[in-house]
Amino acid sequence: MTTDAPDPPPSPSTRQRYAPATDSPSRNVPTSPQSSRSPLHRLASTYAALPNSSVNAFCGASAGIASGIVTCPLDVIKTRLQAQGAFRPRTLGRPSRQVYQGLVGTAKVIWFEDGVRGMYRGLGPMLLGYIPTWAVYMTMYDFSKDYFYPRMENKWLSRISASIVAGACSTLATNPIWVVKTRLMAQVSEHALSDHRPPWQYTSTFDAFRKMYRNEGIRAFYSGLAPALLGLTHVAIQFPMYEYFKQRFTGLEMGEATAQGEDVLGILGATILSKICATSATYPHEVLRTRLQTQQRSLPSHDHEEISFRGGHRGRGHYTRPPGTASSDGMINIPRYRGVIKTCTIILQEEGWRAFYNGMGTNMVRAVPAAVTTMLTYESMRSLHQRLKREEELRYAEEP
Template sequence: MGSSQRSTLSTNVPGFVDGSSARGEFSYIDCLPVYAKELIAGGTAGAFAKTVVAPLERTKILLQTRTEGFHSLGVYQTLKKLLKHEGVKGFYKGNGASVLRIVPYAALHFMTYEQYRCWILNNYSALGTGPVIDLVAGSAAGGTAVLLTYPLDLARTKLAYQVTDMRGSFRTGMSSFPSQPAYQGIKDVFKIVYKQGGVRALYRGIGPTLVGILPYAGLKFYIYEKLKTHVPEEHQKSIIMRLSCGALAGLFGQTFTYPLDVVRRQMQVESLQPSIQRSDARYKSTMEGLTTIIHKQGWRQLFAGLSINYMKIVPSVAIGFTAYDVMKSWLRVPPREKVSTVSTT
């Protein structure tokens, strides 16, 4: 889908006599190819949604990875402890890497989803145009985005896993928290991890990530589009409708794939864990990780942090889908029917 897919919408805006001001303001947007608009819309939506839920994301990672001093705490107590020892900045530790990852990830995810969807419709019309197409396209898009951005997710997890005594307020019995973090930033993570294990180390945990993202991404798009088909046409553009459909899509999609996310997190931080814990975390495969966690940590660990993930995923996916739809409208991305029609010419 290239330059032939450019938007053909008028640049004239009511209120301007000759339309010159409108043309000056919007001509650049209108000349962008559709895939570029989808990249911009997806990246913006991802960054906005991720930043909103950053404190909950940090808390979830601490619970998933059984970080010392936090694994037995609840959501509220974890947030309270982070605020006490690391301040407000502690809520956003690792968020720089998270946003740096989510912008290209979300941009690629949404854009490739639209591209895969059009490709399937144009080449396999027998499959129809229902939500099943969204399931297939969403899964393929999720896998593509993960493969291209995974090292950034690894960096985000390692940075968020670190807990340091920023305020010098830890008492006796809490001395296990270092005063200096193992990694100083994203670049430092890449440098140290690459030195320890090369490119392969940068993709540690990619197995369970792909196994989890393929059904999750597919289900997320499938449920979102399926729910929208049951909404009356006059309410299709309602922000509340989009938020509700997005929230349910994230809720159901995440429930089925959450244990795989726990395995991925533990594989990502194993080099940072104490030697006793590290011996339990050497998972050679996704299935081995699942069975080992059940045997040595208990099946409940597969759902550690799930409650906070519900708190995070509902607003995150809801905001993500809604922001994406709003951005597409603002960028005047042609309706799907138009995109499909143009791409076949």
């Protein structure tokens, strides 16, 4: 490491942790025979030598996996509440009875119909999606900050711009995975009421990809992309506010840590406050995205599963089900929701403005622990990298 000033002398405790250098100066490995045989020590040295871009990707992926495992049941409940009403028939009378009511009520219905597997339905694509989503996001956010900071005097504007760029990259890269995840989470038991049963049934993540591509085409994987991009307003609020609160509580920016480690309480406070603000301000876009992602776009009039669709026609003598619900009259599906504005209009007319906040309480219960798990994991992994890097630099400074 090249510096203007000479390296400070290592502390006695640091000297005791490492043995003297061996006769082979070309090998940048621990010099103690015991350390050189330790896989854990070699792994730590490799991790410390990683560049920041790779560290950001690895830390982001690890944070997303931890968050997905912890919060999957709550995500299933939230998705069921958001999708409720999307599959009901367009009758002339009153709307169908709501099956999912609140956090506890929805959990009871899912547990009764599907058991523990129902609570973790969609975990596979969730984990599959979190790895690239957070890896791309954290990498691009750190890179974008380095790009915008010298070019913008206002740090708030720099962070907002960086969060939007990072969010757009991760959304475009991973939207197909999230569509499959949402479909699987919205899928109910075959014993559920037909009014709330979606017009598809998947047995696995691979089966969902296969059937969606075969029956609906590549465009189905980008259903809900417009409201997903509207969701960039969420990260544009969350991450700048997180950095603001973390600086107020700890004096450090995102990804930074002191030599003593990360301030857990400061990270907790910053994460909770930023997530609550962002979720409260931008929640309706999640309902729009769920409705568009759970809607089946089209099917051929004749398929081997004998499932086909017909638009919900108005007028005398027409008692057909709406698009997105099962029928067997041999007609091709006409999508019920078309675009963000049309979807907003339909939901507002048929269900009222409260439908835009279906599942918000559950989402808040899910989103806050998910954000806490994500940021604590990310900050801890970054702090570990910085600590190991400092130790490696001290060790190399001792070598002649």
